[in-house]
Amino acid sequence: MQENTQLVTAGRHPERFGGVVNTPIFRGSTILAGSMDEWERMKRARAADEFGATTYGRYGAATHHALQEAVAQIEGGYRSLVYPSGLAAISTALTALLAAGDHVLVPDCAYSPTRSFLKNVLSRYGVEVDVYDPLVGVGIDALMKSNTRVVFVESPGSETFEIQDIPAIAAVAHARGALVVMDNTWGTPLFFKPFKHGVDVSIQAATKYIVGHSDALMGIVTCTREVWPKIKATSSDMGQTTSPDDIYLALRGLRTMGVRLARHHESGLAVASWLERRAEVEAVLHPALPSHPGHALWKRDFTGACGLFTMVLRTASVPAMHAFVDALEHFGIGVSWGGYESLVIPFTPGASHTGARWPWKGLALRLHVGLEDVPDLLADLERGFAALQAAERSAAAPAKHPVAA
Numbered sequence: 001m002q003e004n005t006q007l008v009t010a011g012r013h014p015e016r017f018g019g020v021v022n023t024p025i026f027r028g029s030t031i032l033a034g035s036m037d038e039w040e041r042m043k044r045a046r047a048a049d050e051f052g053a054t055t056y057g058r059y060g061a062a063t064h065h066a067l068q069e070a071v072a073q074i075e076g077g078y079r080s081l082v083y084p085s086g087l088a089a090i091s092t093a094l095t096a097l098l099a100a101g102d103h104v105l106v107p108d109c110a111y112s113p114t115r116s117f118l119k120n121v122l123s124r125y126g127v128e129v130d131v132y133d134p135l136v137g138v139g140i141d142a143l144m145k146s147n148t149r150v151v152f153v154e155s156p157g158s159e160t161f162e163i164q165d166i167p168a169i170a171a172v173a174h175a176r177g178a179l180v181v182m183d184n185t186w187g188t189p190l191f192f193k194p195f196k197h198g199v200d201v202s203i204q205a206a207t208k209y210i211v212g213h214s215d216a217l218m219g220i221v222t223c224t225r226e227v228w229p230k231i232k233a234t235s236s237d238m239g240q241t242t243s244p245d246d247i248y249l250a251l252r253g254l255r256t257m258g259v260r261l262a263r264h265h266e267s268g269l270a271v272a273s274w275l276e277r278r279a280e281v282e283a284v285l286h287p288a289l290p291s292h293p294g295h296a297l298w299k300r301d302f303t304g305a306c307g308l309f310t311m312v313l314r315t316a317s318v319p320a321m322h323a324f325v326d327a328l329e330h331f332g333i334g335v336s337w338g339g340y341e342s343l344v345i346p347f348t349p350g351a352s353h354t355g356a357r358w359p360w361k362g363l364a365l366r367l368h369v370g371l372e373d374v375p376d377l378l379a380d381l382e383r384g385f386a387a388l389q390a391a392e393r394s395a396a397a398p399a400k401h402p403v404a405a
């Protein structure tokens with residue numbers, strides 16, 4: 001079955017719900033059994049880890065199971081679990097796989113709250129954390145210790161867009177007895193297939209393209225059969241649970257994710273190539289552009305690009321950058337991404353990354369290209385550049401001082 005067909009069919013069982021096309025919202029804390037016999041059966045099913053077995057709302061009901069079934073199938077893992085945010089998915093998965101005395105490697109380019117969680121929380125519980133260069137490839141071998149249990153990967157890197165050689169890193173990690181945990185939010189379950197590239201645990205900030213409409217926060221962990229018991233047990237021990245109303249929004253988003261992403265890919269690339277030709281732009285970091293240093297790896301491992309990329313302006317003037325951003329009408333100023341709308345947000349690479357490989361001098365902006373028509377977005381950016389140039393001209397003009405009498 002091909003991808004868009006999968007997106008339409010996965011996790012759907014209308015025959016169980018009176019023929020209703022979408023799995024309804026099942027709210028519930030208590031889940032009643034009809035008899036003691038049935039209660040015993042429910043408990044046995046949960047203990048035996050039967051898919052969809054539940055005894056209490058915190059473990060989810062049919063709405064949860066529909067999303068979990070669908071994402072596991074589309075991303076290609078054994079099972080999925082849903083969490084109230086992407087970060088909750090990341091922190092729970094890492095807690096499940098690490099213990100006091102263990103060592104974890106996290107790339108410099110990882111989403112900064114992921115690095116904060118490792119450094120501020122897990123290190124307090126005796127986990128040793130080392131940050132590594134995302135472009136290390138097989139060189140990861142030299143960084144592995146006898147107690148390395150997890151190699152975290154994120155490709156492309158948040159904000160800085162390095163493409164990691166995941167199969168090479170996974171081969172080394174597995175040879176040394178470590179698991180590979182990936183933040184696959186940029187790749188989405190469609191454009192990067194983690195389990196075909198050696199990943200053991202894949203995390204989606206479903207807040208982004210799965211929900212897809214900027215109206216709910218959610219995370220999803222998908223993993224191999226070997227890792228599943230640990231992920232499930234720790235999620236249960238930590239009381240992780242997610243609202244069925246939000247899950248309904250994620251299921252709705254999932255059905256159209258293929259067409260949305262095809263458009264994000266096409267429009268994002270069109271805007272990125274246009275920006276690359278502008279004199280005001282020092283660099284565009286978009287893995288699908290041939291100029292990107294990770295382009296060959298991206299082409300080898302990914303089947304598309306989402307709408308998120310970075311551009312570096314030539315100017316280092318903050319007022320000029322502000323003038324550019326303030327002149328934009330279609331690009332909203334704000335974090336998060338993956339919704340239908342375009343966004344822009346400045347960032348300082350050195351502030352959250354070691355910045356070891358950041359040769360650019362100008363100010364950096366992260367762009368999300370939404371589902372608007374490209375000509376409107378280009379006209380918007382043109383307006384931004386006109387404002388930027390005007391700001392630079394007025395800064396260059398000699399200041400007018402009142403003449404002292």
Ligand SMILES: *Cc1c(COP(=O)(O)O)cnc(C)c1O
Pocket residue numbers: 085086087088111158183185186205206207217218219336
């Ligand atoms: C947004 C994001 C997250 C966190 O997701 P939340 O739902 O906001 O907690 C994790 N990783 C990446 C790459 C993200 O962009």
